[in-house]
């Protein structure tokens with residue numbers, strides 16, 4: 001990855017890499033092609049029927065031996081990424097090390113292309129990437145099932161970042177069943193100015209749902225069929241995001257972005273997860289370029305990205 005600012009701050013002090021070879025893992029962003037949200041649970045989370053689809057927009061996490069746990073980040077949004085112990089990559093390394101009773105002495109470098117706080121699971125991607133990179137660097141051979149359990153501890157979206165492809169997430173979204181998926185599906189993403197806080201969007205969902213009956217979340221058979229057969233038009237007709245009204249309520253300007261993409265020829269438009277990134281499903285790569293150009297010209301977003309899906313999960317390079 002090239003360009004962008006480089007943040008450098010250690011979790012426990014200045015960066016001090018020992019010079020040995022590093023391990024790099026590439027991890028995809030996600031779009032939720034269906035996000036059915038149930039009522040708030042006693043623990044504050046919401047039961048979901050969450051259909052994840054990985055897209056070809058990647059962060060890379062490199063783990064290098066060091067004398068303590070440190071994190072650096074490069075990329076256009078690097079200044080928005082925390083480099084302390086709250087970084088999901090640092091938390092992943094610390095959890096894995098604790099599980100094996102070893103010290104988390106590693107330097108983690110994140111090459112960030114996924115929008116920050118954009119509803120595309122960028123932090124989750126870095127958590128899953130760091131986990132796989134540290135497991136390889138430290139030669140631990142942690143069973144897949146245990147890696148997935150650590151992912152679920154890190155966050156609801158993190159298991160999917162490890163798995164990639166397409167999957168249905170139930171519970172708070174962490175309990176995955178992999179789904180058959182054809183493709184390619186072509187996407188344009190409009191990146192908004194600033195982020196949206198995921199807890200704030202769920203809280204707004206609760207506020208809007210007050211006094212209404214929230215139904216049990218369930219995956220749409222038509223949507224699962226469209227994914228399995230690679231039918232773009234059918235997928236466009238079946239896309240849905242139960243958090244979209246809440247994201248629009250907190251960020252009304254997103255309505256203009258959605259309209260601009262639709263007017264430019266997108267087959268469907270929706271908010272990506274908790275937003276504020278918006279996602280546009282288009283016919284092919286040529287249409288993706290045209291819709292992206294129109295979105296940028298509309299002045300309703302900061303920038304655009306094009307991508308295809310499905311994309312593989314966290315992968316050692």
Ligand SMILES: C[C@](O)(CO)[C@H](O)COP(=O)(O)OP(=O)(O)OC[C@H]1O[C@@H](n2ccc(N)nc2=O)[C@H](O)[C@@H]1O
Pocket residue numbers: 032035044045046047048050119121124154155156157158171172173198199202273274
């Ligand atoms: C919006 C999505 O990105 C869709 O995939 C996810 O549901 C959010 O997943 P995430 O960012 O990994 O979220 P977590 O780190 O697990 O939780 C952050 C906060 O989001 C809210 N949250 C999250 C997941 C869920 N099923 N119900 C919730 O209410 C809770 O307030 C929680 O404290």
Ligand SMILES: Nc1ncnc2c1ncn2[C@@H]1O[C@H](COP(=O)(O)OP(=O)(O)OP(=O)(O)O)[C@@H](O)[C@H]1O
Pocket residue numbers: 080081082086087088089110115116117118119120121122123124126127157195196198273274275
């Ligand atoms: N490695 C990381 N990259 C980006 N943000 C991180 C990371 N680690 C922790 N964070 C924190 O998490 C917040 C959410 O960032 P993230 O990019 O994961 O949002 P998101 O894509 O909206 O998440 P999701 O789609 O999973 O709800 C950031 O504002 C930041 O404070």
